[in-house]
Amino acid sequence: MPSSVRGGVRVYVGSVTSGTHSTYDVVVVGGGHNALVSAAYLARAGLSVVVLERLGHTGGAAVSIEPFAGQPARLSRYSYLVSLMPEQLMADLALDVRLTSRTTASYTPWTRDGRSGGLLVERPEGEATRASFRDLTGSDEEYAAWQAFYAEVGQLAEVVAPTLMQPLPLERDVRALVDEQIWADVVTDPLGRAITSRFADDTVRGIVATDALIGTFASMDDPSLIQNRCFLYHLVGNGTGEWRVPVGGMGAVTDALARAAVEAGAEIITDAGVSAITPGADGAEVTFHDGARDRSVTGRRVLSGVAPWVLRILLGEGEDAASKPAGSQLKINFLLDRLPRLRSGADPAVAFAGTLHLDEDYSRLEQAYAAAAGGSVPDPLPGEVYCHSLSDPSILGDRAGSAHTLTYFGLHTPAALFDSDPAARDVAVQRALASLDAVLAEPIEGCLARDADGNPCLEAKVPQDVEKDLAMPGGHIFHGDLEWPWAPNRSRLDTPAQQWGVQTGHDSVLLCGSGARRGGAVSGLGGHNAAQAVLAEL
Template sequence: MNSGNGNSRYDVVVVGGGHNGLVSAAYLARAGLSVLVLERLDHTGGAAVSLEPFAGHPARLSRYSYLVSLMPEQLMADLDLDVRLASRTTASYTPWTRGERTGGLLVERPEGDATRASFRDLTGGDEEYAAWQDFYAEVARFAEVVAPTLMRPLPLERDVRALVEERIWTDVVEEPLGRAIRSRFTDDTVRGVVATDALIGTFASLNDLSLIQNRCFLYHLIGNGTGEWRVPVGGMGAVTDALARAAVDAGAEIVTGAGVSAISPGPDGAEVVWHDGTRERTVTARRVLSGVAPWVLRILLGEGEDPETKPVGSQLKINLLLDRLPALASGADPEVAFAGTLHLAEDYSQLEQAYAAAAGGAVPDPMPGEVYCHSLSDPSILGDRAGSAHTLTYFGLHTPADLFDADPGARDVATQRALASLGAVLAEPLDDCLATDTDGRRCIEVKIPQDIEKDLAMPGGHIFHGDLEWPWAPNRARLETPAQQWGVQTEHDVVLLCGSGARRGGAVSGLGGHNAAQAVLADL
């Protein structure tokens, strides 16, 4: 990236070069505004990056964020992004054991006869699959209402509600999601598969009255009106590399190694202080867009740290490189079972037990989590090992940052229990399949919330920068300014949110960046 051209004033300064900041920069530069992006790290991309973590292996793993769901196709077209997203042939596979019986619940994409037969094998009839089809058909119609609004000014809650069926609105928006899951489904495993979308990066009981689990569930199922999670060909870094090119080609300046230390807003603009590694520098802008978490932004604005409001992340990320996929105890074809989301210890009862354990300060046992094999959808990330290796990504639930703060040994315990959850469904030891690096070490990389905070300055390691909000405005919300209308406002008119902390900003979507850019264009 370039080091800036020495200008001291811009139309817009973007603090943070994550994917949302790059989206803002690309839109605004295309509109003819002067834009400077300041990124603390030596590279752009934030959490959406690809790296080669294992010495001697060319495999480029999506180190933090790993799938794309919410990024609208319209946004990708607007910015002419040269990015391809691959669909996974399997939606999910969930190994199960019932007494002496073992099997796996397969959900195809698209669902077909094998999915129906898989439900029948697990439950003994067709009633549960019929309930599944009814529920997700209602969710899909809900998504079709919400998805088109995500790149428009915020609708009011009452306007969205008027277009959504009453039953699914009640189930998802008004009552804890656990109630709907228990009333609609009878099988513990099926209930768990439904529930997991509510708990990605979110530490909550399914019965939590705050409904943060409901909001997480909705965000995971509204992307492009389908909720399909796709694999970016070339890894997550391909997405942010394309965004950086789009921003630079449009005329934006990107400076890496630029640590911002202060933002001072005034009536007509703001001053931004940053360090280039050698000296302190100052730049002014008509508007400042913040891609950092709102909690961090308050520090940059001089308000100090507030431990009471600091977000608390909840995830365990493990990247692995295998010489081959392991055989499963259920006898399922590994290239089918690992092609989608492989659910581990995620029955509904297990999820609730794990939450109770973690809330009580204990690492869950068994550890609920899910596994993704990106190399089945995109062998290109393996380089010259394509066809002779595979990547696995494990994402653990109910592992809040507090667990690791309280006990430094919790990291190793959580890792062991995560791998044990995977090992429990295999027909052979995982170690027999693991690759080793040039130093003979097993190819396993572990990231807990504290690592996310250290690496990416996300407070508490919270991948959404804080609890998600509904993707619409409350009925009595003030929507007087463009920033308010787009859900990107702060207490300062000249400082806007463009990251995951913006309303509608969570996940790898670019929505926070798009919406902040639209607010600026409407205001300047």
């Protein structure tokens, strides 16, 4: 399979003139991880498959890059951890990928009454976790509430996880297998009710709430329950919800998927910007530009790995500004010469090995939401930091042992903030750095590595950057609001596409990306489920 490395990104290249056809069983639009999953499953089943990717490389949001000139570190630029991808999917495709566990689940610095400390949650939880809760709250009651809540969430995950690679169950069938209280807490009522009724401490409440807010702009009391759905997706993966580290970075995952697809017989054409999808009686025609001229291919089925909002444009339905998704995140990638010391005195190798929470007390999360909803960058800005290189030093190249990466993910930074105020980007970055500096014993700036031109190794991405780089409308990392991973009780499930949650308004065009029901995050579920629907139809 032809491949090369451009700017640190491995590129898989097909050819539009050699070994290609004008008609395929399946045409896959987009070359992100879900599209590659579909291509691999379908090619392994003996179907002719072509993948058309707009960019010069595959991988979409799950790529590893070398963003800093003269520095060999390969950072996961956008997506950076794996939770939802089923182990069965990885086994089906024989993916040569290793996921490693983080030794720390989370660490939350706190200061109260002039005293600094940190709430440590180990993986697996042990006596140090219990002692840490006691040091923060003064008793064991909050930790007991924590254990009880997550045990119940775990039972819900154990019910839901096995259904994710099966046809959609009905809501009532899932509900019948789940404890009534945890169903109400996570599915029926706004999640804020459960958090404030089950937990007393503001910091503990905030740690629980953050899983509901990754890439999702909402109050914890939002009646739409988008925060509840985000929470469930972040805790249901493989029945455990554990977020694991891909050794080699996220690019190792999508490189393995591209390799699996091509080795099974799929063709991958990069630099192929799709401009139109035209459904017909027996399939659909896809028009794309190969860098020199417009070309077209026809598929009995076309799978869309792009966001549903973009798909409607490709189908000729025009842009609908009112329904355009809007992302909500600030991503900052750092390369450090060394990890900074913390005010709490905690070992940085422990604190940064998991999710380090910054200004994410429950009350501060709600205040930040109100500020952002009112058009202002929150101050303080809630966010979280993680050091990939502590779990996987291989991404540092010859700087292993003399450098570290940090990934910062900011909450309540909706796209609208940056549309209305050109200065908001710099303000958000400075407030993110200030939030980090507030828990450090030394400024983060003094730890930053420098690139070949002497510039600090810091790269920031707001939703507008994600849209520009990846064509995700509004920079929404889930392609739109997440849906429950089951079908409403009165759903029509007459066709395979409906049964797998990948249908569109056209029989020959199916969703295979994050916009499918049970899409979102780096899971491969949209790709798997679209492939199963195709195999049931053809």
